[in-house]
Amino acid sequence: MPSRSLEVADIFRDHGAAWRAANAGHISLNQFKVMSAIERCRTAALGGHVARCADCAHEHIAYNSCRNRHCPKCQAGAAKIWLAAREAELLPVRYFHLVFTLPKQIADIAYQNKREIYNLLMRASADTVVRIAADPKHLGAKVGITSVLHTWGSAMTHHPHVHMIVPGGGLSTDGSKWIACRKNFFLSVHVLSRLYRRLILEGLAKLHKAGKLQFFGDLTNLADRNVFDTFLQPLRKIEWVVYAKEPFTGPKAVLAYLSRYTHRIAISNSRLIRFDSIFRYF
Numbered sequence: 001m002p003s004r005s006l007e008v009a010d011i012f013r014d015h016g017a018a019w020r021a022a023n024a025g026h027i028s029l030n031q032f033k034v035m036s037a038i039e040r041c042r043t044a045a046l047g048g049h050v051a052r053c054a055d056c057a058h059e060h061i062a063y064n065s066c067r068n069r070h071c072p073k074c075q076a077g078a079a080k081i082w083l084a085a086r087e088a089e090l091l092p093v094r095y096f097h098l099v100f101t102l103p104k105q106i107a108d109i110a111y112q113n114k115r116e117i118y119n120l121l122m123r124a125s126a127d128t129v130v131r132i133a134a135d136p137k138h139l140g141a142k143v144g145i146t147s148v149l150h151t152w153g154s155a156m157t158h159h160p161h162v163h164m165i166v167p168g169g170g171l172s173t174d175g176s177k178w179i180a181c182r183k184n185f186f187l188s189v190h191v192l193s194r195l196y197r198r199l200i201l202e203g204l205a206k207l208h209k210a211g212k213l214q215f216f217g218d219l220t221n222l223a224d225r226n227v228f229d230t231f232l233q234p235l236r237k238i239e240w241v242v243y244a245k246e247p248f249t250g251p252k253a254v255l256a257y258l259s260r261y262t263h264r265i266a267i268s269n270s271r272l273i274r275f276d277s278i279f280r281y282f
């Protein structure tokens with residue numbers, strides 16, 4: 001067993017320069033920056049500080065980290081910090097795990113309009129929960145939500161959906177008391193899915209009208225308003241799946257699962273197996 005496990009940074013430091021030379025002209029400035037950040041992260045190149053024990057004079061040198069979005073070392077730490085902060089927010093009540101998905105037809109449009117439609121998905125799903133929960137016919141309370149956008153499914157195909165962690169209750173309108181939901185039942189998924197469907201479809205029509213959607217390839221025809229309306233028509237009738245369940249394992253397990261995704265990078269250090277002429281990962 002090696003004394004220190006293999007890191008993406010080791011591979012970049014050993015072979016990065018040769019790879020960059022071989023691919024000169026095909027590497028973006030951003031790719032250069034990411035490689036440089038990963039190579040220099042937590043080395044003397046980024047500076048650091050020395051901690052010295054006043055009793056035994058033991059010295060420990062801590063080098064600065066790069067904090068790059070793609071750095072395996074920094075993102076592993078960021079995921080831990082995110083998880084600890086979300087766990088600290090948890091109230092001593094039961095929690096529900098909700099998942100809002102987009103039908104395949106809209107996922108295809110989202111692939112060509114990531115910023116606009118991911119925004120719409122995050123907003124529409126949150127508005128749905130807040131509005132239904134506030135309705136006295138349902139819960140009649142103000143709820144808090146933690147939402148995480150997932151854009152890829154487990155099969156590594158484009159599959160935009162939102163995971164939500166929501167407490168099973170909320171504050172009364174005047175903020176004076178806690179209103180808990182019924183046991184094992186947060187809000188009707190049927191009612192949630194109807195409003196969610198309406199908000200997404202209305203949002204899409206608005207984006208289209210404002211000229212904020214772009215269409216390429218097979219979807220080029222959808223730039224026409226009438227074609228777009230006809231395309232959306234069947235989606236007004238089908239059931240949209242909203243998942244809402246109390247997780248058996250509690251909210252912490254769901255947060256831990258989500259934290260592995262929120263700071264995920266292409267190849268984390270733990271996936272590296274060994275480094276010879278070609279490197280291998282699982």
Ligand SMILES: [Zn+2]
Pocket residue numbers: 037038041042065066067068071072073074075
């Ligand atoms: Zn780093």
Ligand SMILES: [Zn+2]
Pocket residue numbers: 150161163
């Ligand atoms: Zn997911």
